[in-house]
Amino acid sequence: MKHLLKLERMPKEVMLHILASVKGIKANRGANEPKPLNSQTWAMIFTKSSTRTRVSFEVGIRELGGSVMFLNANDMQLGRGEPIKDTARVLGRMVHGAVIRTYAQSDVEEFANLSKIPTINALTDDEHPCQILTDIFTFEEARGPIQGKVVTYVGDGACNVPLSWVHAAAALDFELRIAAPKEFQPNSEILAKAKGNISCTEDIKSAVDGTDMVYTDVWVSMGMESEEEERLNKLGSYQINSELMRLAKPDALVMHCLPAYRGKEIDEDTFEANAETIFTQAENRLHTQKAILTWLTS
Numbered sequence: 001m002k003h004l005l006k007l008e009r010m011p012k013e014v015m016l017h018i019l020a021s022v023k024g025i026k027a028n029r030g031a032n033e034p035k036p037l038n039s040q041t042w043a044m045i046f047t048k049s050s051t052r053t054r055v056s057f058e059v060g061i062r063e064l065g066g067s068v069m070f071l072n073a074n075d076m077q078l079g080r081g082e083p084i085k086d087t088a089r090v091l092g093r094m095v096h097g098a099v100i101r102t103y104a105q106s107d108v109e110e111f112a113n114l115s116k117i118p119t120i121n122a123l124t125d126d127e128h129p130c131q132i133l134t135d136i137f138t139f140e141e142a143r144g145p146i147q148g149k150v151v152t153y154v155g156d157g158a159c160n161v162p163l164s165w166v167h168a169a170a171a172l173d174f175e176l177r178i179a180a181p182k183e184f185q186p187n188s189e190i191l192a193k194a195k196g197n198i199s200c201t202e203d204i205k206s207a208v209d210g211t212d213m214v215y216t217d218v219w220v221s222m223g224m225e226s227e228e229e230e231r232l233n234k235l236g237s238y239q240i241n242s243e244l245m246r247l248a249k250p251d252a253l254v255m256h257c258l259p260a261y262r263g264k265e266i267d268e269d270t271f272e273a274n275a276e277t278i279f280t281q282a283e284n285r286l287h288t289q290k291a292i293l294t295w296l297t298s
């Protein structure tokens with residue numbers, strides 16, 4: 001049984017296989033596409049909000065021949081205290097696969113173990129694996145192999161998105177620099193375990209110097225709303241703007257997983273100047289989800 005739970009545990013060959021298949025899937029959209037999910041029904045169980053992940057999986061599952069049901073976790077008995085382990089054993093007897101967005105990574109893992117159906121992590125507090133696979137595809141589509149390149153992540157370096165970048169860097173041999181205040185850097189155990197060419201610094205300028213890509217995410221991730229004021233204060237100087245971008249390579253890409261908060265993690269002008277890349281990145285969520293679903297069901 002295959003699952004996509006974390007990049008941390010995804011073998012390099014699987015990452016490369018998924019990344020290599022996105023191009024063809026994107027090019028052949030709507031043209032006699034294979035239907036590996038034919039006769040299948042997939043459940044999407046979301047405890048947190050979503051635009052891109054929800055729409056890309058719903059459209060992707062349908063385009064691969066499957067049916068999909070979106071389940072807001074709060075409308076399920078799950079929201080009234082039914083345990084994950086029971087929800088998993090019920091759904092596992094009815095649907096063919098599950099896409100889950102929630103807080104605790106352990107909930108997705110428990111669901112995968114007990115449901116015995118292919119399970120995808122659509123974002124937890126620990127990782128956002130589908131996003132980073134898309135981001136790497138988008139980088140490579142524009143600039144060729146990411147191996148040997150430099151990616152700089154600026155902002156909240158301890159949330160799910162940079163943590164998935166850490167595991168991708170270790171597997172795919174590119175340099176990852178994280179520019180964040182000390183308390184928003186990934187914990188040292190995660191970095192030591194990942195063993196990649198990864199550095200963390202509070203010095204945003206040195207992190208961006210000569211880089212091939214500058215990436216950011218929101219400063220206040222879902223579930224962190226009570227820390228909003230403190231985060232805005234502490235992360236205020238970690239903004240991507242035109243002055244910062246002058247330090248990167250002249251053709252450096254700016255990427256953002258979205259949603260974007262202009263004037264916070266990125267300024268309006270830099271966002272709009274890079275909108276083509278950022279919305280191609282968003283579109284590529286669809287093609288990458290289809291590659292993930294195809295791999296999971298093969």
Ligand code: CP
Pocket residue numbers: 049050051052053054123131257258259
């Ligand atoms: N980037 C991303 O996962 O967006 P959503 O929260 O809208 O799904």
Ligand code: NVA
Pocket residue numbers: 123128159160161217218220221222257258259
């Ligand atoms: N780090 C963000 C990602 C949103 C796609 C969050 O968890 O809210």
